[in-house]
Amino acid sequence: MPLTVTSMEKQPGVFVVSPYGSLDTNTHTVLERKIDFLAREGAAKVITLDMGGVDYISSMGVRVVLKTKKELSRRGGALVMMNLKPQIKRVFEIINALPTLQIFSSLQELDDYLTEMQRQVVHG
Amino acid sequence: MPLTVTSMEKQPGVFVVSPYGSLDTNTHTVLERKIDFLAREGAAKVITLDMGGVDYISSMGVRVVLKTKKELSRRGGALVMMNLKPQIKRVFEIINALPTLQIFSSLQELDDYLTEMQRQVVHG
Amino acid sequence: MAIHSLELPATLSSLTTLENFVRQAMEPAVPSPDVFRDIRLVLEELLVNIVFYAYPGEGGKVRVECSLDPGGKLCIRLRDWGIPFNPLEYPPPRLEGDMAEREIGGLGIHLVKQLAHEIRYFRQEDSNVLTVCFQL
Amino acid sequence: MAIHSLELPATLSSLTTLENFVRQAMEPAVPSPDVFRDIRLVLEELLVNIVFYAYPGEGGKVRVECSLDPGGKLCIRLRDWGIPFNPLEYPPPRLEGDMAEREIGGLGIHLVKQLAHEIRYFRQEDSNVLTVCFQL
Ligand SMILES: Nc1ncnc2c1ncn2[C@@H]1O[C@H](COP(=O)(O)OP(=O)(O)O)[C@@H](O)[C@H]1O
Ligand SMILES: Nc1ncnc2c1ncn2[C@@H]1O[C@H](COP(=O)(O)OP(=O)(O)O)[C@@H](O)[C@H]1O
Numbered sequence: 372m373p374l375t376v377t378s379m380e381k382q383p384g385v386f387v388v389s390p391y392g393s394l395d396t397n398t399h400t401v402l403e404r405k406i407d408f409l410a411r412e413g414a415a416k417v418i419t420l421d422m423g424g425v426d427y428i429s430s431m432g433v434r435v436v437l438k439t440k441k442e443l444s445r446r447g448g449a450l451v452m453m454n455l456k457p458q459i460k461r462v463f464e465i466i467n468a469l470p471t472l473q474i475f476s477s478l479q480e481l482d483d484y485l486t487e488m489q490r491q492v493v494h495g
Numbered sequence: 496m497p498l499t500v501t502s503m504e505k506q507p508g509v510f511v512v513s514p515y516g517s518l519d520t521n522t523h524t525v526l527e528r529k530i531d532f533l534a535r536e537g538a539a540k541v542i543t544l545d546m547g548g549v550d551y552i553s554s555m556g557v558r559v560v561l562k563t564k565k566e567l568s569r570r571g572g573a574l575v576m577m578n579l580k581p582q583i584k585r586v587f588e589i590i591n592a593l594p595t596l597q598i599f600s601s602l603q604e605l606d607d608y609l610t611e612m613q614r615q616v617v618h619g
Numbered sequence: 620m621a622i623h624s625l626e627l628p629a630t631l632s633s634l635t636t637l638e639n640f641v642r643q644a645m646e647p648a649v650p651s652p653d654v655f656r657d658i659r660l661v662l663e664e665l666l667v668n669i670v671f672y673a674y675p676g677e678g679g680k681v682r683v684e685c686s687l688d689p690g691g692k693l694c695i696r697l698r699d700w701g702i703p704f705n706p707l708e709y710p711p712p713r714l715e716g717d718m719a720e721r722e723i724g725g726l727g728i729h730l731v732k733q734l735a736h737e738i739r740y741f742r743q744e745d746s747n748v749l750t751v752c753f754q755l
Numbered sequence: 756m757a758i759h760s761l762e763l764p765a766t767l768s769s770l771t772t773l774e775n776f777v778r779q780a781m782e783p784a785v786p787s788p789d790v791f792r793d794i795r796l797v798l799e800e801l802l803v804n805i806v807f808y809a810y811p812g813e814g815g816k817v818r819v820e821c822s823l824d825p826g827g828k829l830c831i832r833l834r835d836w837g838i839p840f841n842p843l844e845y846p847p848p849r850l851e852g853d854m855a856e857r858e859i860g861g862l863g864i865h866l867v868k869q870l871a872h873e874i875r876y877f878r879q880e881d882s883n884v885l886t887v888c889f890q891l
Contacts, residue, residue: 373630375678396767396803400520400631404671411724427792429799430862437859458792465869466862467850497766499814520667521634524767528807535860551656553663554726561723582656589733590726591714
């Protein structure tokens with residue numbers, strides 16, 4: 372199954388990125404390049420990965436998520452996730468990555484977080 | 496054409512990495528992962544890319560080379576290249592990357608450079 | 620003049636299919652390895668850009684048409700139904716200075732412009748039509 | 756008990772072929788989507804590791820054998836002729852602490868160990884033979 376990735380700018384530098392399909396060895400480049408693009412052209416600081424459309428992930432997909440998190444943190448930003456299907460959550464669980472990744476369960480919760488983040492980015 | 500990658504440790508932290516085949520969108524991950532592996536397990540500081548076996552490169556292959564150079568420089572190391580076939584040299588030429596990349600034409604020249612590098616890494 | 624055509628999903632795995640299709644469409648002409656490599660590189664950069672950028676929504680498809688004229692000119696036409704994008708108007712990347720210092724981008728289109736012997740672009744209704752030609 | 760077998764080059768593009776092969780070998784059994792996803796994940800991690808690590812020299816091949824017993828147990832045996840490597844002896848990755856802080860590695864084998872219902876490894880002459888089984 373291929374991977375397509377859509378994105379939406381919520382506030383300046385704050386993006387929701389929605390991969391759709393399989394996030395694996397053969398497709399991870401599509402997400403990686405989309406994120407590179409947003410970092411370069413959109414000065415992305417905070418990325419929410421909406422995983423609602425992802426039904427398969429392998430360790431190569433996990434790498435992209437963790438590397439992006441690392442890179443954004445280094446630049447004072449953040450990566451958070453939402454809408455993980457049970458099978459996706461399970462993969463992150465097995466490798467114990469859930470404590471590291473902020474997972475939101477509702478849009479409201481995410482919005483509150485983003486508002487707070489935005490305040491810090493602007494004032495920090 | 497697939498890509499295979501061999502590597503050899505010349506001195507501690509100093510590696511010669513030899514990709515063989517096509518360095519393109521579908522294969523670049525193999526080189527990327529090999530370099531990640533050497534950075535992690537071999538504490539690679541200086542990498543010489545021996546491009547003698549590469550007969551095709553696309554912009555995705557170029558990205559891996561430039562990203563690796565960036566990452567190694569950040570850690571006080573270096574990436575250099577040798578044995579570029581004319582068609583590979585041409586691609587780097589078109590995007591004007593040759594001034595950025597150190598290209599060696601003989602093993603002797605490379606060895607002198609590595610000896611100097613090693614001295615700096617050890618004493619710096 | 621035979622015209623071969625093919626429709627593919629805009630995904631990375633279409634790359635191999637596209638390459639094989641163009642290789643066959645060239646027959647019986649046998650381009651030099653150098654020209655063949657240039658064709659392959661141009662196709663890869665263009666297809667990959669369609670995959671990465673043309674459909675910021677839910678993905679889409681690419682239509683390929685190949686024609687070889689008796690003079691040995693091969694033209695490959697790629698059509699997508701993505702956002703309007705004319706690569707000929709895309710500004711060249713900053714090529715001076717230390718590559719490794721700056722963000723890496725804009726290399727693909729620059730390569731295409733340098734390697735294709737001819738490039739034409741037009742927007743037709745809701746599609747981008749890009750034609751690249753090579754003298755075999 | 757039918758045994759299906761296949762030999763593939765150890766390259767990333769063999770991944771799709773491998774998945775399709777195993778899917779067919781399972782027939783007429785129909786695993787639940789969950790089990791099927793686990794099988795796919797285990798195969799991907801194992802094949803990709805063979806591509807990345809088994810042949811530090813000039814590349815090589817992988818041999819796959821699938822068998823399905825009447826009780827619905829599917830066993831997949833992967834053989835490579837690469838450097839000796841027993842994943843069962845590979846230490847588990849450090850899983851405590853902030854993942855994003857440390858180097859990312861060692862996840863693939865850990866996933867395989869957690870998801871396969873059974874794993875066996877032996878070195879036979881100059882090959883690694885790894886068998887993973889799943890109860891469909
Ligand atoms: N088919 C396309 N549809 C829409 N935009 C495109 C397309 N191809 C390229 N672009 C835009 O042109 C830019 C430059 O593309 P390219 O030269 O291939 O380099 P890069 O992909 O590294 O940015 C891309 O970042 C993208 O914004
Ligand atoms: N088939 C193999 N042959 C040789 N070494 C392997 C093989 N598979 C894995 N390894 C080794 O085991 C390590 C862990 O593999 P894995 O858990 O997949 O994580 P990663 O690839 O991120 O390191 C690899 O870094 C490599 O050193």
